[in-house]
Amino acid sequence: MSIAAPTVRVELQFTAGVWSEVANSDVQRPGQIRIRYGIDGNSPVNVVASPGECQFVMRNDVRNSGGVLGYYSPVHASKRSGWTFGIPCQVVFSHPSDTATTVTITRSSQTATVAHTTHGKATGDYVTISGANQAEYNGTWRITVTGANAYTYTVAGSPATPATGTITSRKAYVKHRGKVRVIDPDPNPKGPRGVRVTSYDGMRDLAETDLREVDLLTGASEETCFTELLDALPTESQPVLRDIDGGVDSFGYVFDDLGSGVKALGVIYDVALSSPYTLVYMKGDGTFTTQSRGTRTLATSSATFTDSMHGLSVPTDLGNIYNHIRVTIQRRTPGEFATEELYSLPEEAAIAIPVSSSVEVWTDYTDPNDRQTKIGGTEVVTTLVAGTHYQAFDAPTGGTDVTADVSATVEPFSATAKWTLTNSSGTVVAFVRVLKVIGRALRNLGPETYQASSVQTYGTRSLEITPRYLSDGSVAQAWANLLEDQYNALEDQVGELTIIANHSTTFMTQALAREPGDIITISESLTGYSSVLAVIHSVEIEVNEGKMLTCRWGLAPAPQFPDPWELDVDSLGVTTALGF
Numbered sequence: 001m002s003i004a005a006p007t008v009r010v011e012l013q014f015t016a017g018v019w020s021e022v023a024n025s026d027v028q029r030p031g032q033i034r035i036r037y038g039i040d041g042n043s044p045v046n047v048v049a050s051p052g053e054c055q056f057v058m059r060n061d062v063r064n065s066g067g068v069l070g071y072y073s074p075v076h077a078s079k080r081s082g083w084t085f086g087i088p089c090q091v092v093f094s095h096p097s098d099t100a101t102t103v104t105i106t107r108s109s110q111t112a113t114v115a116h117t118t119h120g121k122a123t124g125d126y127v128t129i130s131g132a133n134q135a136e137y138n139g140t141w142r143i144t145v146t147g148a149n150a151y152t153y154t155v156a157g158s159p160a161t162p163a164t165g166t167i168t169s170r171k172a173y174v175k176h177r178g179k180v181r182v183i184d185p186d187p188n189p190k191g192p193r194g195v196r197v198t199s200y201d202g203m204r205d206l207a208e209t210d211l212r213e214v215d216l217l218t219g220a221s222e223e224t225c226f227t228e229l230l231d232a233l234p235t236e237s238q239p240v241l242r243d244i245d246g247g248v249d250s251f252g253y254v255f256d257d258l259g260s261g262v263k264a265l266g267v268i269y270d271v272a273l274s275s276p277y278t279l280v281y282m283k284g285d286g287t288f289t290t291q292s293r294g295t296r297t298l299a300t301s302s303a304t305f306t307d308s309m310h311g312l313s314v315p316t317d318l319g320n321i322y323n324h325i326r327v328t329i330q331r332r333t334p335g336e337f338a339t340e341e342l343y344s345l346p347e348e349a350a351i352a353i354p355v356s357s358s359v360e361v362w363t364d365y366t367d368p369n370d371r372q373t374k375i376g377g378t379e380v381v382t383t384l385v386a387g388t389h390y391q392a393f394d395a396p397t398g399g400t401d402v403t404a405d406v407s408a409t410v411e412p413f414s415a416t417a418k419w420t421l422t423n424s425s426g427t428v429v430a431f432v433r434v435l436k437v438i439g440r441a442l443r444n445l446g447p448e449t450y451q452a453s454s455v456q457t458y459g460t461r462s463l464e465i466t467p468r469y470l471s472d473g474s475v476a477q478a479w480a481n482l483l484e485d486q487y488n489a490l491e492d493q494v495g496e497l498t499i500i501a502n503h504s505t506t507f508m509t510q511a512l513a514r515e516p517g518d519i520i521t522i523s524e525s526l527t528g529y530s531s532v533l534a535v536i537h538s539v540e541i542e543v544n545e546g547k548m549l550t551c552r553w554g555l556a557p558a559p560q561f562p563d564p565w566e567l568d569v570d571s572l573g574v575t576t577a578l579g580f
Contacts, residue, residue, distance in 0.1 A: 002502045004096035005547030006512070007170075008033060009128065010056060011090050011139055012180070014082030017156025019090070019139025023065040026072075028057040028194045032545055033091060035176045037201055038281050038516040038538030042495065042556035043320055044483050045465060046537065048269040049281035049516065051204035054091055054176040060185055061193040072195040073185045085183060089199035090285075091176040092128060092140045093512050093549075097505060100130070100168035105137055107161035112137060113152050116169055121145060126172040126285065127153075134159035140172045142241075142285065173512040175541055177201060177240065177286030201282045202239040206265040209237040212362070214267075216378050216414035216442070217254040222247035222275040225254055225469075226290055229267055237264070239288035247292040249275040252471040253332040255414035256376020256442045259364040274469035276479040277559050281516040284539065291517045297561045301533060303510050304521040311498030311552075314527050315490050322463040323488040324453040327476040329467060331448065335441040338379035341368045343417065343437035350396040351432040353406065353423035361419040363437055380412035380439035390421070391434035398433070406430050410437065450476040452484040463487070482559070492557040494522060494534045501549040511551035515539065519558050533558035 010022040010033070027033075037052025058064070058072040070076030074084055103116045114129070121127070121143060128140045141153035182198035214232045217225060226244050251274060258267065272280045277293035315321075342365040345351070353359050367373040384390065392406040393399045405425040411418045417437050423430040450473060453460075463483070470476060486492065497520070501511035514520070514536055522532045538554035 003505055003508060005502060006096055006508065006543075006549055007094040008543055008547070009092040009094075009140070011092060012083075013088040014080065015156075018136050019141075020135070021139070022058070026059050026064045028059040028192065032057065033541075033543045035091060035284075035541040036538065037176070037203075037284060038536070038554065039279065039556075040538060040554070042493075042537055042554065044322075044463065044487065045273065046556070047272045047279055048265070049203050049538075051207055052176070052178070052201035052282055054089065054178065054199045055197070057194040057196055059193070060195045069193075070185075072183070072197075074183045085181065086179050089176070089178055089180050090140065090174050092126070093173045093175055094128065094170050095173070095508055095512060098171040100170040103129075103167055103169045105129070105132065105161075105163040105167060107155060107159065107163070110154050110156070111152050112155045112163075113146070113150060114143075114169060115150055117149050119145075119149065119151065119169075121151060121171070123151075126174050127151075127169045128172040129167065129169055131165045131167045132159075132163045133165040134163055137163045137167070140174060174285035175512070175539070176284055178204070202286055202288060203265065203282050205237040205239075206233075206268060207263055209233055209264045211258060211262050211264040211267055212260070212413060212416055213418070214255045214258055214414050216256055216376055217251070218378075219250055219252065220254050221250045222271060222278060222290070222292065225251070225271045226268065226280075228255075229264060229271070230288065233264055239282070239286060241285065241287040243283075243287050243289045245278075245290045245292040245295050247275060247278070247290070248294040249278075249292075249470070249472075249475065251469040253376065253442055254469050256332060257374065257468070258413070258415045259374055260362065260416070270468040273465070274467035276467075276470075276475060279517055279535075283515045289517065293559070293561065296535075296559055299519050299558075301521040302514065302518045304523075305497065305499075306523040307525055309497050309522075309524070310500050310503075311496070312522070312524055312527065313495035314529070315493045315495065318458055318461060320493060321458070321487060321490065322461045323456045323484060324451070324460050324462040325465070325480040325484045325487075326449055326451045326462065327465045327467065327470075327480045328447045328449045329470045329473065329476050331445045331471045332376070332442050333445055334378060335443070338381070338440040339438060340441045341436055342366070342375070342377040342380065342439050342441060343435070344368075345433065345435040349433070351421065351435065352396070353392070353421050353430040353432065355423060355429060356426050358420055358422040361421060361435075362416055363419065363435065364416045365437065365441070367441065367443065374415065375444075376415045376442035377412070377437070377439045378442060380410070380417065380437060382410055382412065384408050384410060387434075389436050389438065390432060392423075392430040392432045394428050394431070396431045396433075402428055402430050406432065412437070412439065448473065450480050452477075452480040454484060454488055456488060482561070486557055486560060492532055492534075494529065494532060494555045494557070496552055496554055497522065497534075498550065498552045501551055502547075508549070511541065511549060514553065520553070520555075533560075535559075
């Protein structure tokens with residue numbers, strides 16, 4: 001028997017920091033919302049999420065809450081105040097069994113404190129606050145629990161305290177948090193006059209943002225690597241929340257290969273793939289999450305589905321079966337002395353600096369013995385000597401030396417350096433014809449391959465993995481062994497599971513609560529699957545016009561790790577694997 005439909009809210013920040021619920025009259029064909037996020041695919045190399053998205057349609061005729069035509073057209077003279085590209089968007093669900101409770105709110109600085117008797121909530125949960133006369137308090141918020149009868153959240157501005165009105169709080173689930181990126185009005189006067197809106201989550205920002213100003217790391221943990229990457233991004237491109245695992249791996253040298261035009265998401269993938277079994281994804285609420293194999297080793301199933309799902313896809317071919325795994329690592333080694341030319345301006349080149357001006361120049365490091373090969377560098381000399389590290393003339397082909405009118409500073413990073421060149425002359429254009437970065441080169445020693453294989457009746461199915469920063473051969477071998485054992489047969493391969501959440505309270509709870517990285521247990525009589533553990537890679541939610549909520553999870557085999565090795569308890573190589 002079906003249960004009541006969930007409550008669905010689309011919230012936008014028309015004013016920075018203030019969530020405003022979009023009226024039901026403004027969402028054309030209410031409930032037709034599609035959300036997808038997480039990791040595409042379920043092979044061993046699908047470890048980082050793609051940009052997630054949410055799609056819905058806004059009403060753009062006079063029946064919207066503004067009562068005007070073009071209310072949601074981005075360049076219309078009558079557009080809604082604050083409606084534009086890039087504003088934050090979130091889609092919030094409430095379980096039909098979670099009722100609203102009357103509360104009171106006080107504020108100190110930007111902290112709102114909610115008095116809510118025996119609320120039963122935990123830090124990190126979400127609540128939807130409604131009914132406050134001060135709009136800043138309303139919206140859906142991530143809370144910090146301060147006691148059995150109170151919790152807090154952060155508000156913008158300085159709304160009156162205590163808050164007034166008939167204020168309620170209701171448990172909420174944020175299944176999309178992103179930015180509005182597509183606003184596509186229907187110009188047909190006889191058409192539906194809707195505006196198709198697409199909001200993308202934070203993985204889109206990571207996919208579009210260049211990453212250059214990152215220092216070379218030595219002996220860094222995966223946690224440090226992810227943190228450094230995110231911290232190096234512009235504030236507007238950083239995730240709104242982070243949950244980064246401590247991790248179990250560390251690397252010899254990291255980020256030695258970051259040159260021009262490298263996108264942050266690609267580097268995040270390189271770090272994740274270099275940490276066997278690490279997953280990186282964005283939760284529905286916009287939390288950038290890394291899940292290391294240390295955490296995955298201890299993970300347990302969150303839900304069990306036994307002949308109760310509404311759809312289950314299983315492999316129909318050998319597309320994701322592998323019995324020959326090759327893991328190729330590459331070690332780095334630093335040069336003997338910090339006296340190598342990591343960059344030298346070509347003889348025929350000249351950098352023009354206008355009179356009384358400065359220019360910024362980026363120079364990628366290359367091997368002094370082979371300028372076609374990009375390398376990393378360390379111990380870069382930043383105390384520059386005029387005439388040695390830089391030299392300027394009054395003509396692009398030479399002429400009079402005007403180095404005395406030029407000053408230079410260099411800021412080195414892992415594989416590139418940023419120069420600031422200033423010409424103090426008020427009459428002569430300076431042309432820099434000598435520019436050198438001096439430091440210690442970091443070179444690649446070449447490939448080193450570890451493999452595992454078995455004989456199977458279907459023949460040989462190969463998988464090549466090339467983790468960019470992994471340098472521990474024992475970890476590479478253990479990884480190859482485990483992957484071959486896990487992926488050489490169909491028994492644990494599951495593609496996608498579908499449930500109609502309205503069919504039971506349990507289904508509704510699972511549809512709203514489950515996120516990428518969670519493990520579920522599946523048994524299904526027709527296919528013969530019995531107690532198969534699968535990890536959720538992706539989440540897809542569709543709410544139709546009648547508020548029927550369909551949830552699909554893209555699944556991958558849950559890793560079956562050896563038991564953790566305890567000193568003086570386990571036998572190395574028998575009950576555990578070296579490197580894991």
